[in-house]
Amino acid sequence: MTPTLRVMLLIDADNVSADVIEQAVQRTMDEYGAIHVRRAYCNAEMAVNRQAMFKRLSVRPMVNLSAGKNSTDIALSVDAIDLAINERPDVVVLVSSDSDFAPLVIRLREKGCRVCGIGQQGKTGEETVGVYDAFMDLAHHAGTKPAVRTAPAKKAAAAKSAPAKTARAKAAPAAKKAAAKTPARKTAKAVKAAPPSQQQQQPQISEAAEFILQAAPALRSGNDVPLNDVAKALRTAGLLGKHGSSLKLFDKLTAEFAVMQHPDRIRWTGAPAP
Structure with a gap:
């Protein structure tokens, strides 16, 4: 039996689209069967906007609060070397179209890792592709999501529930519109009824x-x-x-x-x- 390779997937989430991230996770799973470390490096706003996707893909967001130039790239690089030493992965997959990671790729290879790259089509230069042991460009499909693999045992159940899901999907817009109206009225009344001192005790938090x-x-x-x-x-x-x-x-x-x-x-x- 062939032993499972230890695979580390590090994503420069500030550099590629959400659609490309989903495709990258799927392609890496298809290639190696397992991903032992899944991390996405991004700023706080990006982490909030994509938190549902990160949770669905079991990707750990690594929030970078520094606003300096290339600060996210530096955070990813420092973490990658630390993980390479402590976790000893066989394969490191970097998801980014950025050419700045060339020194990191070389250093990881010196640590005994096979280093593969995944970039976003149209953003990756030729000088970036040549650095990696293997590189894949993925096209960004605006407004669409890659198909999620379904376990064989669940396919029949998923097919049976399709009509019910379709009905719920049709009813969803009306339900959302009704739900949106009710809380709005309640909130307005609550604000009017609350004393001015209480209305001012709601600080804006970044x-x-x-x-x-x-x-x-x-x-x-x-x-x-x-x-x-x-x-x-x-x-x-x-x-x-x-x-x-x-x-x-x-x-x-x-x-x-x-x-x-x-x-x-x-x-x-x-x-x-x-």
Whole structure:
């Protein structure tokens, strides 16, 4: 029996379309039968917009909060070397049309990995293709989704449920329209009935801050929290690199977080007043 190769799929989600990402996962599964590491590197806005797709494909989003040039590429490259050392994959598949990954491809090959590339048709240059051991260009199909493979045992059940799904699909627009109207009226009444003091206690939270608050919920209290505890939580959630500086991160978010030193603690300034 042929042993299963250990395969690592790393996606530059800021560089290729959602449709190409879905095709890349499917093609890699078809080629190797299993994907041991699935990660997509992107900014916070992209992670929010594509969270349903990432969940469906079992891809772990690696959110990059830095806004610097090529910061997502750097985050992917650093993580790729770390994973190559610790996980020892046989194959690394990089999903990107970016030529900047050439040094990473060479270094991964030196680590004993076969490095394959998947790019988006029309965005990939010839100099990029030649670096990889193998390269595949996938066409972006706007407004369509690749077919999802169905397990043999489930095909009959899926065929039986098709009429019911069609009926539900036809009824969905009317149901959505009715549902949209009702909450809107209730919300308007609630806002009118609430005292002005309560209406003002709904701070606007940026997407980056929301990711941090989800990773470190203790910050929602508005109390001072040890900076070291927050940094550990951010690393566990993949929001901060292994050697990343939490202070540098929060220096970019001074409008929403206040850092106190001696001892090092941090507070979310957007917490509602008690």
